[in-house]
Amino acid sequence: MSEIRKHYFLEEYCIIAPQRGFRPSDFSKFRKTDVSIGDYGSDRGCVFCLGSEDKTPPATAVYTDEGVESDESCGVVRDWLVRCFPNRYPVLSPDRFSGDPIARGFGFHEVIVETPIHNHEPSSFSDAEITRLVGAYKDRYEFYMGVSGVEFVSLFKNHGSSAGASIAHSHSQLVALPLIPPRFSLEVDGKECRFCNIIKCEAGSERLILMRDGWVAFAPYFSRYPFEVWIAPIKHFSDLTGLNHVFSFASILRDILSSMREFFGGFSYNYVFFQ
Numbered sequence: 001m002s003e004i005r006k007h008y009f010l011e012e013y014c015i016i017a018p019q020r021g022f023r024p025s026d027f028s029k030f031r032k033t034d035v036s037i038g039d040y041g042s043d044r045g046c047v048f049c050l051g052s053e054d055k056t057p058p059a060t061a062v063y064t065d066e067g068v069e070s071d072e073s074c075g076v077v078r079d080w081l082v083r084c085f086p087n088r089y090p091v092l093s094p095d096r097f098s099g100d101p102i103a104r105g106f107g108f109h110e111v112i113v114e115t116p117i118h119n120h121e122p123s124s125f126s127d128a129e130i131t132r133l134v135g136a137y138k139d140r141y142e143f144y145m146g147v148s149g150v151e152f153v154s155l156f157k158n159h160g161s162s163a164g165a166s167i168a169h170s171h172s173q174l175v176a177l178p179l180i181p182p183r184f185s186l187e188v189d190g191k192e193c194r195f196c197n198i199i200k201c202e203a204g205s206e207r208l209i210l211m212r213d214g215w216v217a218f219a220p221y222f223s224r225y226p227f228e229v230w231i232a233p234i235k236h237f238s239d240l241t242g243l244n245h246v247f248s249f250a251s252i253l254r255d256i257l258s259s260m261r262e263f264f265g266g267f268s269y270n271y272v273f274f275q
Contacts, residue, residue, distance in 0.1 A: 160268025
């Protein structure tokens with residue numbers, strides 16, 4: 001049975017039609033293959049792999065067993081575990097010319113290479129690996145929010161060619177903007193936190209997936225995409241600066257991705273931080 005569902009508080013609607021999943025097709029929509037290996041690339045010539053540091057811009061932050069470094073302060077760091085550097089093909093420019101920063105496209109675009117190992121991605125990360133990655137997300141978010149002229153920082157990951165990734169090696173991206181996108185302003189506008197109310201509602205619903213260590217994961221009533229999942233803190237805080245226990249969130253992110261990988265095999269996906 002189909003349903004027309006309204007967004008929690010926006011004037012947007014979606015159609016949920018589960019019966020369409022049974023329609024015949026000449027194509028396999030969810031193939032049990034590894035998209036990072038079989039579909040788009042190997043480690044030969046990969047510019048994100050260990051040993052290819054000279055093929056990217058100098059790293060702005062490098063996470064090692066010893067802590068955080070940068071190519072500028074230490075020379076090219078080779079023994080990295082997470083590596084951050086400016087995107088060679090940025091959507092925004094950090095150049096501070098005169099005039100309206102919005103009109104001239106001011107901002108920053110950074111790549112976060114999540115692991116030195118090719119064909120290794122967050123769904124199979126160890127506790128230490130996923131904690132380090134989310135810790136790097138938090139660090140880079142806090143750094144760019146402290147940069148003059150930056151009003152909003154977007155963190156996201158595209159995995160697989162169908163999700164928009166152009167390089168197979170597992171990586172995320174950060175975009176720092178000189179304005180807050182209107183949609184985000186609209187969704188947080190109000191006297192009380194709309195997301196706290198949503199979490200209270202969904203925590204007792206049939207769409208609940210997981211509740212653990214102060215976090216809840218659920219399939220939203222208004223889903224824009226198949227298999228959409230929201231992960232949210234039960235206790236209110238607004239952004240990554242309030243993330244005091246990194247592993248609690250990191251492990252749920254990893255476990256949700258791992259469950260999807262177990263169900264679908266190799267699959268393309270996106271995740272984005274809303275804050």
